[in-house]
Amino acid sequence: MLDATANLRRHRGIAFVGNYLPRNCGIATFTHDLAEAVAQQAEPSQPVMIAAMNDTPEGYPYPERVKFEIRQDHPVDYSRAADFINFSRSNVVSLQHEYGIFGGEWGSHVLSLLRDLRCPVVTTCHTVLAEPKPEQLEVFKEIAAISSRLVVMSEKAFGFLEDVYAVPKDKVDLIPHGIHDMPFVDPSYFKDKFGLEGRRVLLTFGLLGPNKGIENMIEALPEIVAKHPKVTYLILGATHPAIVRNEGESYRLGLQRRARQLGIEDHVLFHPRFVDLEDLLEYLGATDIFVTPYLNMDQITSGALSYAMGAGKAVVSTPYWHAEELLAEGRGRIVPTGDPSALAREVTALFDDEVALSSMRKKAYLHCRPMVWSSTAGTYLQLFDEVRSHAPTVVPVAASMRRPLSAANLPSPKLDHVERLSDDTGIAHHARGPLPDWRFGYWLEDASAALVAVSKHHDIFGNTLATSLARRYLSLIQTLLSDDGELSGRLSYDRKPKEEASPMAVAKSLWGVGYAVGHGPTLLRPAAIEIFNQLLPLVGKPGPRESAYAILGMVNYLKTFGGASEVRRILRVLCGKLAASVGDEDWIERWGGQDWGVAPQALAVASEALDDESLEDVAGACASRLMEITSGGTEFARPGDNPDEEELPVSVLAFIEGLGALFHLRRDRDLLVPIRAAADWFLGANRAGVSMYEFTSGGCKDALTASGANANMGAEATVSCLIAFLTLYGLADADADPSSGN
DSSP states (O other), X not given: OOOHHHHHHHOOEEEEEEOXXXXXXXXXXXXXXXXXXXXXXXXXXXXXXXXXXXXXXXXXXXXXXXXXEXXXXXXXXXXXXXXXXXXXXXXXXXXXXXXXXXXXXXXTTHXXXXXXXXXXXXXXXXXXXXSXXXXXXXXXXXXXXHOSEEEESSHHHHHHHHHXXXXXXXGEEEOOOOBOOOOOOOTHHHHGGGTOTTOEXXXXXXXXXXXXXXXXXXXXXXXXXXXXXXXXXXXXXXBOHHHHHHHTTHXXXXXXXXXXXXXXXXXXXXXXXXXXXXXXXXXXXXXXXXXXXXXXXXXXXXXXXXXXXXXXXEEEEOOOHHHHHHTTTTTSEEOOTTOHHHHHHHHHHHHXXXXXXXXXXHHHHHHTGGGBHHHHHHHHHHHHHHHHHTSOOOOOOOHHHHOTTOGGGSOOOOOHHHHHTBOSSOBEEEEETTEXXXXXXXXXXXXXXXXXXXXXXXXXXXXXXXXXXXXXXXXXXXXXXXXXXXXEEEEOTTXXXXXXXXXXXXXXXXXXXXXXXXXXXXXXXXXXXXXXXXXXGGOXXXXXXXXXXXXXXXXXXXXXXXXXXXXXXXXXXXXXXXXXXXXXXXXXXXXXXXXTTHHHHHHHHHHHHHTXXXXXXXXXXXXXXXXXXXXXXXXXXXXXXXXXXXXXXXXXXXXXXXXXHHHHHHOOXXXXXXXXXXXXXXXXXXXXOOOOBOTTTOOBOSEEETTEEEXXXXXXXXXXXXXXXXXXXXXXXXXXXXXXXX
């Protein structure tokens, strides 16, 4: 018989996880350059492959070395990436960590990947914060705990890991940022290629953004040009893609406008694009002084600075952490942040003193010789070998086999049917089969729940369709809210408001709009805030069920405006009434609807918002009763008079939301078992053995009865199913086996 574990031991591949592609510096460039340098030195039995991040729907033109692509905001991709690596020839993972690379709050999605890996992890820390937020600290500490070793690129980062994050010294390795092996030559050798013969060249390169401080260098140029007229400031690099998505090219255009205002446009040269490595090195070669006037002093690593010094460039920089360390002992000049006059003085002084300029170049070049990529890659390879020599042999098992709520075990939340039910006005209340039935018009309660669903979808996946749908539903709620403060309950298909909104419709509208304030698309938040404050006085004196939905809306509003004292006051009153109304075993029979799980959900989230543990205790008691009447999340028929034995998707959603909110408070993994059972109700694990969920469109059947499933797929059922699956995706990140770490 073949020894499978022996075969696994022979696998000595290396998997890199992070941003990828040479993009004129940044982590993507680092990952690319390190992986290529490692591949050149690794043995043939050590294949190098990449799991690369995609932060845009269209992805990137990755080369063959990229074997797996992870969509940034899709939790399922992280679990699947772990499975892919586990079953590949890789037995060590090099993780490139920075909070902005990975999806989830402060990059928390990557924890799903790390928890599911069956091989050791070496994490390169591109950002180490001296004063992390509590959420940042929590994420990073778990990454550090799972990692076999951590790599930093500066002494200051080394100290932070020990002092701030309590990482043992023997778990941290200092390996400087790699550089390309360039000859030490006179800048004039390269200048003719760019039409810069006879000119003094200043250079800043990398992804363009406001934190680069380039405006200060432009402000400094008139003083420099007055003494050295043949100066060109070259700004090389495309605007950061995230900035382009949110703000377009406003920053770069503003810099160009300021150069014209100062009359130095002939001395500033923009190259707003990515260049290949060969061109980048030639631009560096043509440079006399490299300038990093950065505004963020907490930058622990700068690839651009490392590359410039490795090319033997004189440097003038603001005192961010990495610059202070690399430029010590005369290897560069430091100027105060945001001080154009200081920049001008130091640049001019270097141009005036060729001996000082040349001396600085040589010191920088010699200091960086040990940092060439071949040396850096060799050090990483030694570290990889050491780490895997101490790692136990583990036979890989798919993540979905180990975790009940693995994202890989869940259907992808789809918006297709929600879009089918919607037109430019809103979402149809009823459907006949899969088709919207517009005769019943648009209902406020449906629009409110749909607004929660698409805001949640946008929050997790960043989907543009979700943004468009959220705009329609919020507009409908606004239309139903008259200028004199009256709220209508629905809109007929011919766009006429009908009847006054019920207390339940008011409460649900507050829920939907509050969720949009706390989690919805940023561009809709100002309108959502205004509408929320118009709706708040209409809440009046709600019953327990209405109170629960109003509480959910207020808690989400407070996520953005924690100091809203009137909202907090009303929230306390409603929580007291709700807690009192569910204090006995008969509360479900008196609830008035089939969404019983909203009670423990509202009390659990309010407990956290108000720091009131007594509400958590009541929520726990409600959840226990809920599990009793649903047989552990498997049966959802309404107690009492229910001749059709009807089970509704909204009951299943509320159950998942109620237990899920408690799980976030208590981290009790026993709660995940009934939550998973409820999820499977949608997928066919119900008394009829019928899938309520339509996998092709994301629609959901309206009800399960004694005679089978109601084939209509209306707004309430479909939206309930969508919210449930989105909530399950959020819970999947927290569904980890503590014993599964490396």
